[in-house]
Amino acid sequence: MLIRELMSPNVAIVAPDMSLRQAAIAMAEKAAQGAAVVDDGGRIIGWVKQSQLIDAMAADDFDGAGRRRVNEVMLSDMLILRTNMNVKELQNFDFYKYDLFPVADAANRPVGTLRQNDLVRFLTENALLITGKMRAVLNSVYNGVIAVNEEGKINIFNDAAESITGLSRKEVMWHSIDEIIPNTGLKRVLETGQPELNKPFFIGNCKIVTNRSPILKGSKIVGAVAIFQDITELQTVAAELENVKSLKSTLESAIASLFEGIVIVDKNGYITMMNQSYGEFLGIDARQAIGLHVADVIPNTRMHVVAQGGKAEVMEIQKIKENNSVVTRIPIIKDGEVVGAVGKVLFKDLKDLKMVASNMSKLQSELEYYREELRKLYTGKYTVEQIVGNSSAINYLKSIALKAAKGQSTVLILGESGTGKEVFAQAIHNASPRSSGPFIKINCAAVPENLLESELFGYDEGAFTGAKKGGKPGKFELANGGTIFLDEIGDMPVAMQAKLLRVLQEREIERVGGTKSLKINVRVIAATNRDLENMIEQGQFRQDLYYRLNIIPIHIPPLRERREDIPALCQFLLHKISEQAPNQAEGVSDDAMEYILNYDWPGNVRELENVLERAVNLMDEDEQMIIPEHLPQICKKSRKKQTLGIGVANLSDMVDNAEKQAICQALEAAGGNKSKAAKLLGIHRSGFYQKLQKYNIG
Template sequence: MSYKANMHALDLIMNPILHNVNEGVLITDTFQNVIFMNESAEKIFNIDSSSILGKHVDLLKPSLNFYEMISKRELYLQEKEFIKGNEVIIRKGLLEVNPNSFVCYAIFRVIDSFEDDQLNSLLQSPYEGIAVFDDHARFLWANEVCYKYFKCKSKEDLKDNLNSLIPHSTLRSSINEARPLFGRTISNSGRALDLVYLPIIRSNRTIGVIVKSTFSAFNPPYDSPREPNNGSARYSLEDIAGSNKDIIKQKKLAIKAARTTSTVLITGESGTGKEVFAHSIHNLSSRRKGPFIKVNCAAVPETLLESELFGYAEGAFTGARKEGKPGRFEQADNGTIFLDEIADMSMAMQGKLLRVLQERELERVGGVHSTRINVRVIAATNKNLNRLVKEQKFREDLYYRLNVVLLNLPPLRERKEDITVLSRVLLLRLNEQLGTNIKTINQDVLSCFQTHEWPGNIRELENVLERAVNFCEHDTITMEHLPEAMQASASKPAVPSAPTSLERHLQEREREAILQALENSAGNKSQAAKYLKIHRSALYRKMHKYNINY
C-alpha cells in the first residue's frame, strides 16, 4: 500500500481518535504494521510507541488477531483480555480503504479505570476516606477526603502517610484470600479508625483492593473518662504538647508501637515525659481495655522486688498471706506493665525478668507451678543502657529483649520552641488541680524560661509554675513569682569570659555536646557525627582529644 493511501486511511479515523484520548488507540496499515499508537495505549501495554511503530502488530501480546478478522470479513469485534495485569475491553474494527485492503484499529479501555464518572462519584464520598491499591498492594488512588485529612497535596506524600497507617499484611491477606476484611488502626492524630478492606475481583481474579476508613465509634481512646481507677492509664498523646520535630517523631513512633504488642523501651532524662508516653501507647493499643500496671524498679527494695513483680505462694516466707499474692505481672495480664527505672534492677533480678519475657510464664516466689501470662512490656530509663551493657552493669540479652521499639525523648533544653505552649498547657492543668484562675504568663517570664537550661525538664517547669500559681495574687504570673535563683539568673548581666578562660570554656561545651550526641545515638558514632554535623573521623579525633571512651 502506498504512503498516500496510508495517510488517507489515517485521516479517515484521526477525528474519532482525538475524541477518545482517554482510551488506548492503535492503528495498522494494510500489512498490519502499526502506524499509530497513542499515550493511553502505551500505558496499557507498558511500552514506548517508538518500539512498535512500523512493526507487525502481532509483536504485541496478547495477539489482536486482525488477520482472522480480515479473513472472515468481521468489520467489528469486542472482547476482553488481560494486558499487563489489567482487565481490558478491546473494541477492534476494519476500515476498507481500497477493495480488499483494510486498515485495522483497536480501542482499549481498562475496566477498573478510575476515570469512570459513575465509579468516581461513588468513591468521592464526603464522609469516608477511600484508597485503592493494586494486586501487589501498591497505592493507586485516593479520594479527596484522604488528601484533606492528611493535609497532602501530592500523591507521593499521601502514599507515605497511607503506607504508615494501613497494615501491609492485612492488604495482602484481603488480596490473597479474595474476601472482605475488617480492622482498626490508629491515625497520626491518635484517633482510632475502623478500616474495611474490599477486594476488587474480575473474572475470578483479585486485581486490587479498596480500603474504606471511618473514625471509630466504639470506645475511642480519648473519649474515656480521665479519672484514674485501679490499673488504668490516664494520659494520651493529646497530653503531649509541642511542635518540636523530635517530639513529633517520637509521637509517630508511639503510634506505630501501639499497633503491635512488641516490647517498647523509652529513654530520656528525668522529667521528659516517659511515663506519659507509656500511658499513651497503652491507651492507643488494642489492650486499652486491659490493666495498665506501673512499677518503679528503683523505689522497691531489692529484697522485695521479685515478690512485687512475680507474686508469692502460700507460706513463701514469714508474714506472707495464707493464700499467697499475685504479682504485678499477673495483675497486668491481657494488659500492659510499665517498668520504670529499669536500669536500677540488679543483675540477678534482670535474669529472672529475662526468663519471664522469653517464656511468657512465671513462677511465684516459693511456688512450684508456672503461670502463663499475656503482658505487653514497656520499660523506661534515664540512663544509657548501651553504656551500662559495655560496663557489664546491665545484661546484654535483656537489653536486646527490651530494645525492640526504641523511643528517645529529647530534653526540654532542646525543645525551646515548645516552652511557651507547654507553660500554657501546664497552667491550665494546675488551675484545674488547685482551683485557681491564673489566666496568663507575663512575656518577661516566658523570655526567662527560654534562657533557662531546665536540668529537670518538664517536671521542673511544672514545679516552677506550681510555685508561681501559689504565690500569684492576681491573674498573671510575673517575674516576682519565680524562684529567687531564677530571677537572679535572669537579671544577671552577661559577663564576657576572660581571654585566658575562653578556650577552656569552649572546650568544655564541645565535650558536653559530644557526650550528649553519643548518648542520644546510644553510642553509634556515625549517628552522633551526623547529629553534630561533623565527619566521623573528626568525631574520633575529638573523642581522643577529650579522653572520651564510649
C-alpha cells in the same frame, strides 16, 4: 466305677466232682489263674486257684492228680464280687488278703475275675486323681491352707498360703511348722485336739484371722490344719465403709438443716429422703413421707416424671397450696442410668424471686461501677494526642509511639528525669490493641531489693513469714492481657535482671514459693534515665537483657533541647494547676517567660510544673499573670549568666551542633550506611540511632 468295668470276663468254670487234672486243663484253656466251682445250677460254690492245683499235683503223682477231685481242694471261704458293686466298696473289706477275686452276677453265676494287682492299680490312680483334684481345689480357694502331720511337719501348703506368707511351697514342705512360721498354734492343736476359731495372727505386715482344727482318723489325731485369711484389706474396706456411713450421715444432716426444701425419689417416684424444711412447707412430718409415692405427698409434682424420663426441669413454676413456687427437678444418674431424682424449692413464692432479682440488679450496678473504677485505676490516662509540644522532636516521637503501639514488641523509653517517660508509656498503651486491658506500673528503684521479686511475680501462701493467706498476684499477673510499665529499669538489681530476662523470653512466670509456671500475655514497656550502655561496660546491667528491651527505643529529649515547646507546656500545666490552686493564672508574662525560656530545666517538665505551681501560690488575688517576682531565684540567675556572654546553654547548643554536623558527615562518608557511620564515629550502633532520633536526622 463298677466291678463290671474293671473285671476280666475270662473265667474258668469247673464242677466240684471234676478231677484236678481236668480242672488244670480247663484253666489252661482259659489261661486263667483260678476257676470258679459251680453247682448243677451254675451258681458259684467255691474257688480253685492255680497255685492250689500246682501244690496238690506236686504232692501226688500224675495218676493221683487224675483221681483227686476239685471239691477236695476248693476254697469255700472267699470274697465273691458282684458286677454292680462299686469299686470303692472294697475298701470296707480286707481285700488285700486275696490275689484274685471271682465275680458273679445277681444269680450268683460266675461272669469274670478281678486281679488284686488291677484293683490296687485302679485305686492308686483314683487316689492320685482325687489328690490332684484336692490340690487344685485348695489352690483355687482365696484362703490360705496349711496342714501338718502328727509330727508337726507341713504336708499341705496351698497357693494362697504362698501369697499371704511370701514363702515357697518347695521351701516349706516337710519342714517343722514352728521352724517356718513360729507360734501358729498348730502344735498346740496336735497336743490338745481342741479346735481354735477366729484367732488373730500377724505374718509380717499382714493381719490374718485363722481357724485351726485337728485331723482325726477314728479317735486318733493324725495332723492339724489351719485355714486363714488376710484381713488387712478387709480392715481397709471396713474403714472405708465407716467413712461412707459417716459421710452419709453428714450429708443427711446437711440436707436436713438446709433452709430450702429438698426431696429425693427413686426411679419409681417413691420418696427416699425429704428434709424438714420441705415437710414444714407442706404441713407434714417429713419422716412420715418416706416410702410414699411423691404424687401422693406433693401437689402438682413432676418428680416421678423426671425420675422416669431423665430430663431436668429447672426454674419451673409449681402450685403448692396457695403459693406459686419456683422449683428445680434434676435426675440422678448413676453409670449412665437414671436411678432417681432430686427436687429443690428455690423460692416458696414468686414474690421472693422478684425481691432477689431486684437485689441482684442493684448488685450488678454496683459491680459495674467498681469495675469501671478499677479499670480507671489500672488504665493509662494519657493518649498520644494529649502529649503537649509541637517541636519537630516531639512530633517525630509521637509518630514513633503510634507505630510502636500497633505491635507487641518491647519498648525502651530513654530520657532524663522528668521528661515524661510514663506519659509516653501510657500513650502507647492507649493507642494499642491492649488499650482495654490493664496498665500496670512499678518503679524498680522504689521497691526494696528483697521485695522486688514478689512484687513483680507474686507469691504463694506460706512462701515466707507473713505471707498473705491464699498468696498474692504480682504485677505481671495483674497486667495479663495489657501492659506493664517497668520504670527505672536501670536500677534493677543484676540478680533480678536474669529473672526478668527469662520472663521476657519464656512469657511465663513462677510465683515466689510456687511450684508451677503461669503463662502470661503482657506487653513490656521499660524506661530509665540512666546510660544503659555505660552500665553494661561496667557490669551493672546485663547485655542480653538490654537487647531484649531495646527493640523499639524512644529517646525523649530534655526540655532545654526543645525550648519551643515550653510556652505550650506552661499553658497546659497552668490549666491543670488552677483546678486545685486557690488562685487562677491566665498565663505567664513576657518577662517571666524570658526567664523560663533561658533556664536549662535539669528537672525538665516535672521541675517546670513545680515552679509554676509555686508561682501560682505566690500570686496575689488581683494578679492574673505570672511575673518574674513569682519565679524562684535560680531561674533568674540563669538569665543573668547568659547576659554576661556565652553561657552554659550556648555552650550546650554549640556541642549539639557540632555533634549533629559530625553525624551528617559520617553518614555522607559511609554512603548512608548507618552501621558504618557509627563505626566511623566510634560509638555503639544503638547510641548512634538514639542520636539520629535526637537530632531528627532521617
